Amino acid sequence: MSVTVRVPAKVNVQLAVGAARPDGFHDLANVFLAVGLYDEVTVTPADELRVTCAGPDAAQVPLDRTNLAARAALALAGRRGIEPAVHLHIAKDIPVAGGMAGGSADGAGALLACDTLWGTDASSAELLDICAELGSDVPFGLVGGAALGTGRGEKLTVLEVGGAFHWVFAMADRGLSTPAVFQEFDRLAEGRAIPEPVACPDLLDALAKGDPDLLAASISNDLQPAALSLFPELAQTLAAGRGAGALTALVSGSGPTTAFLVRDPESAERVVQALRASGTCRTVRTASGPAPGATVL
Numbered sequence: 001m002s003v004t005v006r007v008p009a010k011v012n013v014q015l016a017v018g019a020a021r022p023d024g025f026h027d028l029a030n031v032f033l034a035v036g037l038y039d040e041v042t043v044t045p046a047d048e049l050r051v052t053c054a055g056p057d058a059a060q061v062p063l064d065r066t067n068l069a070a071r072a073a074l075a076l077a078g079r080r081g082i083e084p085a086v087h088l089h090i091a092k093d094i095p096v097a098g099g100m101a102g103g104s105a106d107g108a109g110a111l112l113a114c115d116t117l118w119g120t121d122a123s124s125a126e127l128l129d130i131c132a133e134l135g136s137d138v139p140f141g142l143v144g145g146a147a148l149g150t151g152r153g154e155k156l157t158v159l160e161v162g163g164a165f166h167w168v169f170a171m172a173d174r175g176l177s178t179p180a181v182f183q184e185f186d187r188l189a190e191g192r193a194i195p196e197p198v199a200c201p202d203l204l205d206a207l208a209k210g211d212p213d214l215l216a217a218s219i220s221n222d223l224q225p226a227a228l229s230l231f232p233e234l235a236q237t238l239a240a241g242r243g244a245g246a247l248t249a250l251v252s253g254s255g256p257t258t259a260f261l262v263r264d265p266e267s268a269e270r271v272v273q274a275l276r277a278s279g280t281c282r283t284v285r286t287a288s289g290p291a292p293g294a295t296v297l
C-alpha cells in the first residue's frame with residue numbers, strides 16, 4: 001500500500017522583514033499565497049528509510065536524512081516510537097532553491113503521507129507543530145490557500161481570498177540560498193532602524209476582493225533588494241515581464257524565481273512569450289492561486 005500527497009508551491013505577496021533576532025531568525029509579516037505548481041510525495045513501506053526524487057531539478061535534491069521529506073518522516077516516527085521504514089518518492093515540479101518553498105512543500109507532504117500510511121492520526125495542531133520544527137515555510141505547505149505568517153513565518157492565520165490570481169513565474173539558471181539572502185538583508189540594513197513588520201491592510205483587502213490591480217499596487221518584498229544585490233541579472237528578467245504588460249513584477253520570497261502578476265490567462269501568454277524571448281531565464285511557467293494545501297490523492 002502507498003499514499004501520495006500533492007503539495008503546492010507558494011509566492012509571497014507581502015514579505016515584511018524585521019530586524020535579526022538573537023536566535024538568528026527574523027520576525028516577519030509574511031503573506032503567503034499557494035499557487036498551482038505542485039510536488040507529489042509518495043510513501044511506501046520499505047526495509048529502511050530511503051528517498052528518491054524525479055523531475056527536472058532532481059539532481060539538486062539531497063537524498064539523505066537532510067531532505068525535508070525524510071526529516072518529516074523521522075520527526076513523526078520519533079514522536080510515536082515507530083520505525084521510519086518507508087520509501088519516500090518525490091515527484092518534483094517546484095523549482096529547487098527558487099524561493100517557492102519546494103523543500104518545505106515536500107516536508108509538509110511527507111508528514112501528511114506518513115500520518116495517513118501509519119494511521120498515527122495526529123491532530124492538525126500537532127502536524128502544524130512538527131511542520132514548524134522543520135522550517136518556517138513548512139506549516140504553510142500543509143494549510144495552502146492564503147495565510148499571514150508571523151513570528152518567523154510559522155504562526156499562521158488563514159486569509160480569505162475573493163478570486164483567482166494569475167501568475168507567470170520565471171526560473172533562473174542558478175539558485176539562491178535563503179540564509180545568504182537574509183544575511184544580505186542584514187548587511188544592507190546596517191545602521192538603519194528597521195520597523196516592526198506588519199501586514200498591509202490594503203493588501204489584505206486586495207486579497208479579500210480578489211482584485212489584481214489592488215494587489216499589484218500593494219504587493220511588496222523586503223528581501224528583493226538583497227536578492228537583486230546577490231543576483232543583479234534578475235533586474236533584466238523583472239524588466240522584461242513588466243515591459244510585456246505584467247501588472248507587477250517581483251522576486252518570489254528569497255528568490256531567484258521572479259513572479260509576474262497578470263490580469264488574465266491571455267495577458268499571461270504575452271508575458272510568457274516576452275520572458276522566453278528575453279533569454280534572461282531558464283524556464284517560464286504559469287500558475288494561479290490560491291491553490292489547496294497538502295492533499296491526499
Ligand SMILES: C[C@](O)(CO)[C@H](O)COP(=O)(O)OP(=O)(O)OC[C@H]1O[C@@H](n2ccc(N)nc2=O)[C@H](O)[C@@H]1O
Pocket residue numbers: 012015024025026027028030099101104134135136137138151152153178179182253254
Ligand atoms: C524567505 C521565505 O521563504 C519566505 O516565505 C522564508 O522566510 C524562508 O523559510 P524557510 O526556507 O522555511 O527557512 P528556514 O528553514 O526556517 O530557515 C533557513 C534560514 O533562513 C533564515 N531565516 C528564515 C526565516 C526567518 N523568518 N528568518 C530568517 O532569518 C535563517 O538564516 C535560517 O537559518
Ligand SMILES: Nc1ncnc2c1ncn2[C@@H]1O[C@H](COP(=O)(O)OP(=O)(O)OP(=O)(O)O)[C@@H](O)[C@H]1O
Pocket residue numbers: 060061062066067068069090095096097098099100101102103104106107137176178253254255
Ligand atoms: N525535498 C527537498 N527538495 C528540495 N530541496 C531540499 C529538499 N530537502 C532539503 N532540501 C535542501 O534545501 C535547499 C533549499 O531548497 P528549496 O527548494 O526548499 O528552496 P526554496 O524554495 O528557496 O525555499 P524557501 O522558499 O522555503 O526559502 C536545497 O538546496 C536543498 O539542499
